[in-house]
Amino acid sequence: xxxxxxxxxxxxxxxxxxxxxxxxxxxxxxxxxxxxxxxxxxxxxxxxxxxxxxxxxxxxxxxxxxxxxxxxxxxxxxxxxxxxxxxxxxxxxxxxxxxxxxxxxxxxxxxxxxxxxxxxxxxxxxxxxxxxxxxxxxxxxxxxxxxxxxxxxxxxxxxxxxxxxxxxxxxxxxxxxxxxxxxxxxxxxxxxxxxxxxxxxxxxxxxxxxxxxxxxxxxxxxxxxxxxxxxxxxxxxxxxxxxxxxxxxxxxxxxxxxxxxxxxxxxxxxxxxxxxxxxxxxxxxxxxxxxxxxxxxxxxxxxxxxxxxxxxxxxxxxxxxxxxxxxxxxxxxxxxxxxxxxxxxxxxxxxxxxxxx
Amino acid sequence: xxxxxxxxxxxxxxxxxxxxxxxxxxxxxxxxxxxxxxxxxxxxxxxxxxxxxxxxxxxxxxxxxxxxxxxxxxxxxxxxxxxxxxxxxxxxxxxxxxxxxxxxxxxxxxxxxxxxxxxxxxxxxxxxxxxxxxxxxxxxxxxxxxxxxxxxxxxxxxxxxxxxxxxxxxxxxxxxxxxxxxxxxxxxxxxxxxxxxxxxxxxxxxxxxxxxxxxxxxxxxxxxxxxxxxxxxxxxxxxxxxxxxxxxxxxxxxxxxxxxxxxxxxxxxxxxxxxxxxxxxxxxxx
Numbered sequence: 001x002x003x004x005x006x007x008x009x010x011x012x013x014x015x016x017x018x019x020x021x022x023x024x025x026x027x028x029x030x031x032x033x034x035x036x037x038x039x040x041x042x043x044x045x046x047x048x049x050x051x052x053x054x055x056x057x058x059x060x061x062x063x064x065x066x067x068x069x070x071x072x073x074x075x076x077x078x079x080x081x082x083x084x085x086x087x088x089x090x091x092x093x094x095x096x097x098x099x100x101x102x103x104x105x106x107x108x109x110x111x112x113x114x115x116x117x118x119x120x121x122x123x124x125x126x127x128x129x130x131x132x133x134x135x136x137x138x139x140x141x142x143x144x145x146x147x148x149x150x151x152x153x154x155x156x157x158x159x160x161x162x163x164x165x166x167x168x169x170x171x172x173x174x175x176x177x178x179x180x181x182x183x184x185x186x187x188x189x190x191x192x193x194x195x196x197x198x199x200x201x202x203x204x205x206x207x208x209x210x211x212x213x214x215x216x217x218x219x220x221x222x223x224x225x226x227x228x229x230x231x232x233x234x235x236x237x238x239x240x241x242x243x244x245x246x247x248x249x250x251x252x253x254x255x256x257x258x259x260x261x262x263x264x265x266x267x268x269x270x271x272x273x274x275x276x277x278x279x280x281x282x283x284x285x286x287x288x289x290x291x292x293x294x295x296x297x298x299x300x301x302x303x304x305x306x307x308x309x310x311x312x313x314x315x316x317x318x319x320x321x322x323x324x325x326x327x328x329x330x331x332x333x334x335x336x337x338x339x340x341x342x343x344x345x346x347x348x349x350x351x352x353x354x355x356x357x
Numbered sequence: 358x359x360x361x362x363x364x365x366x367x368x369x370x371x372x373x374x375x376x377x378x379x380x381x382x383x384x385x386x387x388x389x390x391x392x393x394x395x396x397x398x399x400x401x402x403x404x405x406x407x408x409x410x411x412x413x414x415x416x417x418x419x420x421x422x423x424x425x426x427x428x429x430x431x432x433x434x435x436x437x438x439x440x441x442x443x444x445x446x447x448x449x450x451x452x453x454x455x456x457x458x459x460x461x462x463x464x465x466x467x468x469x470x471x472x473x474x475x476x477x478x479x480x481x482x483x484x485x486x487x488x489x490x491x492x493x494x495x496x497x498x499x500x501x502x503x504x505x506x507x508x509x510x511x512x513x514x515x516x517x518x519x520x521x522x523x524x525x526x527x528x529x530x531x532x533x534x535x536x537x538x539x540x541x542x543x544x545x546x547x548x549x550x551x552x553x554x555x556x557x558x559x560x561x562x563x564x565x566x567x568x569x570x571x572x573x574x575x576x577x578x579x580x581x582x583x584x585x586x587x588x589x590x591x592x593x594x595x596x597x598x599x600x601x602x603x604x605x606x607x608x609x610x611x612x613x614x615x616x617x618x619x620x621x622x623x624x625x626x627x628x629x630x631x632x633x634x635x636x637x638x639x640x641x642x643x
Contacts, residue, residue, distance in 0.1 A: 153544075
């Protein structure tokens with residue numbers, strides 16, 4: 001009974017605007033009922049991809065399938081998708097109720113049905129009592145929720161969200177992230193979410209598509225993408241990574257700028273080079289040298305110490321010559337200061353080989 | 358307190374200008390309308406005789422009504438032309454939007470008088486239209502009814518005042534964000550439905566403001582009727598002007614002017630009311 005087929009399929013889709021290639025031969029599948037994120041820097045093509053699914057753009061090449069149907073030439077108003085716009089796009093001449101009811105009125109649904117469905121949605125987004133409010137009277141968070149309710153009123157099979165939380169302050173954003181997740185679970189609707197905030201994508205998604213320059217460079221579950229970045233871009237865009245260019249000297253051993261270190265067994269090719277990613281939080285810093293450690297260690301000098309509240313970020317210039325970024329929890333005691341001599345250590349298993357760009 | 362003083366200081370210069378050069382003369386004129394011109398002598402005693410003349414003399418009321426009717430008619434015609442034009446430029450102009458807008462504004466740059474005279478050249482007995490029709494053999498004698506008629510006045514008004522509608526309507530439409538139209542389409546609306554439910558209601562301020570402007574300028578105009586209206590095409594503006602000209606009866610002229618002012622105010626108010634009723638916000642339901 002549960003349909004396992006993907007609800008959205010993009011098959012080798014390319015979108016060109018004049019000479020600009022916004023989406024470059026992208027193929028992806030979105031599973032039913034999943035919360036999926038398209039994440040990447042500005043201009044990577046994630047919004048264009050979303051708009052291709054929504055029917056606001058037509059693919060230059062390739063096909064778009066929704067629920068098994070080829071919708072490549074179907075305009076937006078006839079697709080079973082709905083969009084939550086980045087700046088809400090609420091109708092200023094209508095109140096909250098009429099905004100949400102718009103989709104139903106356009107389909108000429110009878111009044112009792114409209115009242116019932118709009119009321120249910122107002123409950124879902126926690127805006128009961130706001131029916132008669134004018135759009136300009138709403139706060140950012142409230143506008144966002146009206147925009148969501150309006151997009152859900154036609155019960156779309158896929159909800160598209162274009163950086164809906166971008167305009168909200170941090171605390172509100174975190175709240176709404178949880179809210180959106182809750183609503184998605186409650187409805188079982190497939191959500192496709194576009195954001196440039198990799199942290200947001202990691203928090204909310206079942207699956208992430210990392211995009212750069214119009215292409216999907218990696219896809220997978222959040223923890224997969226985070227701990228096993230496949231390429232240089234993903235390693236540096238998702239989370240805070242150090243990229244080490246090493247010369248492999250023997251199986252399980254390599255040299256980084258003259259410093260000998262152990263590497264995971266899988267990275268073969270003695271005599272060859274490899275690019276390894278090391279997450280900033282997987283490096284440990286300490287002041288004093290302790291004998292008899294199984295871990296690798298490296299000496300360095302603190303060049304920068306930035307206090308981030310619960311975390312501290314350090315920039316350390318190593319004896320080997322390279323610079324490493326380290327993130328540590330703020331300890332009860334004082335943070336390390338600039339100029340202090342430190343020891344860096346990490347577990348060889350945390351080194352992940354990434355493909356060179 | 359400090360804030361009120363700051364506001365007053367900022368508004369006092371333009372306010373003073375307005376008072377001296379607009380309100381004061383208006384008040385003086387109003388006073389005149391209650392005085393009387395008696396055999397070439399101005400009697401400064403309060404009287405309603407001028408206003409009674411306006412209503413009782415057979416010439417004024419019909420002319421007032423006619424001027425208002427022409428004003429409304431010409432305004433609606435310019436709206437019928439100007440609204441689609443503004444719509445096309447805003448939503449289908451693409452990169453050429455500003456250039457097209459400039460073309461519309463350009464027509465306003467030439468002198469008003471020149472444009473009215475141009476209509477004489479077009480509609481006259483030896484004008485372009487007659488010459489063309491005779492050239493192709495459709496007529497043998499020039500059509501004399503073209504110029505110096507009500508229709509000539511109407512056509513001239515429509516051509517000259519269309520930009521006055523296009524600009525306010527375009528401005529209102531420019532404020533409609535494209536994402537609103539996309540949202541409407543996304544929710545299932547066809548292009549026509551999107552126009553009726555989103556674009557039209559949101560362009561209302563432009564329609565009301567532009568229509569009001571065009572109506573006021575047209576109804577009270579006396580240049581165009583004088584130049585291309587002839588005897589048939591006379592409008593109230595001409596009558597008022599003559600009272601301040603060779604007829605030399607400022608009290609009567611003022612009374613006619615204020616009667617017209619009151620009439621235009623009422624019509625203007627009705628216009629705003631009617632548009633608000635005809636273009637409801639959500640397509641009528643509640």
